[in-house]
Amino acid sequence: MTRISPETPAGAATAASAPWSIRLRDAVVRYPNGVVGLKKISLDIEAGEMVSIVGLSGSGKSSLIRTINGLVPLSSGTLEVGGHRMDLARGRELRRLRGQIGMIFQGFNLAGRTTVLNNVLVGRLAHTSVPRTLVGAYRQRDRQLAFEALDRVGMLERVYHRAAHLSGGQQQRVAIARALAQEPGIVLADEPVASLDPPTAHAVMGDLRRINRELGITVLVNLHLLDLARGYGTRLIGLRAGEIVYDGPAATATDADFERIYGRPIGDQDLLGGQSAAPTGTPA
Amino acid sequence: MTALNTAPRTVRSAPARAITPPAKPRRPWRTVITVAITLLVVLVFWSVKVDWARTANLPADIARYLWLMFSNPAWDRVPEALWQTWRSVEMAWVGCLLGIVISFPLSFLAARGIGPAPVRLALRGLFSLIRAVPEIVIAIVILSVTGLTPLTGALALAVNGIGTLGKWGYEAIEGVHPGPIEAVKAAGGSRWQTVRWGIWPQAAPEFVSFWLYRFEINVRASAVLGLIGVGGIGDMLTSYTQYREWPTVGALLIVVIIVTIAIDLTSGAIRRRITEGSKARDLA
Ligand SMILES: Nc1ncnc2c1ncn2[C@@H]1O[C@H](COP(=O)(O)OP(=O)(O)OP(=O)(O)O)[C@@H](O)[C@H]1O
Ligand SMILES: [Mg+2]
Numbered sequence: 339m340t341r342i343s344p345e346t347p348a349g350a351a352t353a354a355s356a357p358w359s360i361r362l363r364d365a366v367v368r369y370p371n372g373v374v375g376l377k378k379i380s381l382d383i384e385a386g387e388m389v390s391i392v393g394l395s396g397s398g399k400s401s402l403i404r405t406i407n408g409l410v411p412l413s414s415g416t417l418e419v420g421g422h423r424m425d426l427a428r429g430r431e432l433r434r435l436r437g438q439i440g441m442i443f444q445g446f447n448l449a450g451r452t453t454v455l456n457n458v459l460v461g462r463l464a465h466t467s468v469p470r471t472l473v474g475a476y477r478q479r480d481r482q483l484a485f486e487a488l489d490r491v492g493m494l495e496r497v498y499h500r501a502a503h504l505s506g507g508q509q510q511r512v513a514i515a516r517a518l519a520q521e522p523g524i525v526l527a528d529e530p531v532a533s534l535d536p537p538t539a540h541a542v543m544g545d546l547r548r549i550n551r552e553l554g555i556t557v558l559v560n561l562h563l564l565d566l567a568r569g570y571g572t573r574l575i576g577l578r579a580g581e582i583v584y585d586g587p588a589a590t591a592t593d594a595d596f597e598r599i600y601g602r603p604i605g606d607q608d609l610l611g612g613q614s615a616a617p618t619g620t621p622a
Numbered sequence: 623m624t625a626l627n628t629a630p631r632t633v634r635s636a637p638a639r640a641i642t643p644p645a646k647p648r649r650p651w652r653t654v655i656t657v658a659i660t661l662l663v664v665l666v667f668w669s670v671k672v673d674w675a676r677t678a679n680l681p682a683d684i685a686r687y688l689w690l691m692f693s694n695p696a697w698d699r700v701p702e703a704l705w706q707t708w709r710s711v712e713m714a715w716v717g718c719l720l721g722i723v724i725s726f727p728l729s730f731l732a733a734r735g736i737g738p739a740p741v742r743l744a745l746r747g748l749f750s751l752i753r754a755v756p757e758i759v760i761a762i763v764i765l766s767v768t769g770l771t772p773l774t775g776a777l778a779l780a781v782n783g784i785g786t787l788g789k790w791g792y793e794a795i796e797g798v799h800p801g802p803i804e805a806v807k808a809a810g811g812s813r814w815q816t817v818r819w820g821i822w823p824q825a826a827p828e829f830v831s832f833w834l835y836r837f838e839i840n841v842r843a844s845a846v847l848g849l850i851g852v853g854g855i856g857d858m859l860t861s862y863t864q865y866r867e868w869p870t871v872g873a874l875l876i877v878v879i880i881v882t883i884a885i886d887l888t889s890g891a892i893r894r895r896i897t898e899g900s901k902a903r904d905l906a
Contacts, residue, residue: 407808409804409807409808433810433811433812434810435810436807436808436809436810437809437810438810439808440809441805441808441809443801443804443805445801446801447801447802447804447805448801448802448805449802449819449820449823449824450823450824451823451824451826451827452819452823456819456823459819460805460806460809460811460819460820461809463806463809463810463811463812463815463819464809464810464811466815468812468814468815471814471815471818471819472814472818513805516805516809517809520809520810
């Protein structure tokens, strides 16, 4: 239906909104069962950064990511995204802000029984009225954005396939396209490659790096493998027991730094290996 | 577990490492209920006055009636029987459609996470109340308003259908994977957008399968409903039984059984295709 030529300028339509910054002040997350996910965290992330977040299981990585798009509410403290007070937003305003923040999950979270296109169009729901949503009558511009997002991750030929027919790596690419279709200011990824094999993991991490460099989108990625964290992030944040215990450039973080974040010696299980994770391509 | 499977000898030869399984949960109520039901059954058999002598004649009686009905069925009644069966199937069909149209929105409102708690509880109560009353009783109640017409039968089936379809529906909705729902929420989707693109693509095959199954139930039930005189094959069957025209009754029974089995087989095959198809898709 819509052929997208490879010459389409990168990000002509998928980076319409400007990248967003993130500002957390004394942010506390206490779950209803009393567990404290985040303990008084203060953090500034500039627009356009690519941040790797590492920490042991239970250190609060998911809590941090999910706080930023309001899936987990703050118990106290403040959160600003792109200059908007996320922690005060409710209802329609909260949904509008979430619409500007793409989210990528470890389990892809696609609706397997429907098409790739319908899954990517979920990224346009924040801009689509409920009547249009119910009958699936998306506007032409929204479809166009979905096609472009799929083209960017190399999944355009699969647009009318069922999502469940795709491999894990392809499903994660579709999920990235769903986030890109939002024209987001921020993309959050919670362990996006934890269920993928090493080459596919590198390919998906490469996609995330590309959307950061080419579209300028702020990207936060939770990872538990330190070579991925070091190789793909420009900045590294280490969490332990809900607190930030490391914050610095990713490339120069030493094994000793990781041992301090993890509180134990690092070993082979903390490395993915495979294809070199060294930065490739030209910086934006 | 694995230790037991792979090295049973080690386990047997090392009785020193005694394990203490958790205490078996005590369920006093279960025992009380089991004893009570057993007593009840014994009491009932003991107190009911059954003329055991007459049961001796039963096999002979059954054989005699079977001979009367099926030795020479009145084949010339088959066209009328088919016509009356068609009326029964129509009753089943209309009842099924009405049931679907009403139960469909209600099952969403009754599902956890969609409808407000009071609405949810009220609907669930309504569904179980309806299911507790047999179609024939509902028909007798409706009868007093609408009279002896096939519509009465259809309405009775519709009401009963709301009870079963409503329950199956909300259970299917609550059973879907939470991942796609979270993805829609994270992209800024509203409640009904979440229902449409997070839940429905997952639950749709089950819903269609329930609808077909309900139609099968209705076909069987509509024949029974005819017994109270609302028309259709059941009505015809009662009349000829009262006239003791056994060859006609035989022909009618043959028609009813063949048509019911045919509909069951067809609908069952379609349902299997739907559910197996969706399973195959999930595995792919
Ligand atoms: N919904 C919740 N309700 C209650 N406690 C929670 C909830 N989600 C997380 N927690 C708790 O908060 C703490 C931080 O969890 P979080 O999921 O943020 O860790 P994580 O670093 O993402 O771990 P993992 O690497 O295992 O994903 C843990 O102790 C966890 O048990
Ligand atoms: Mg996590």
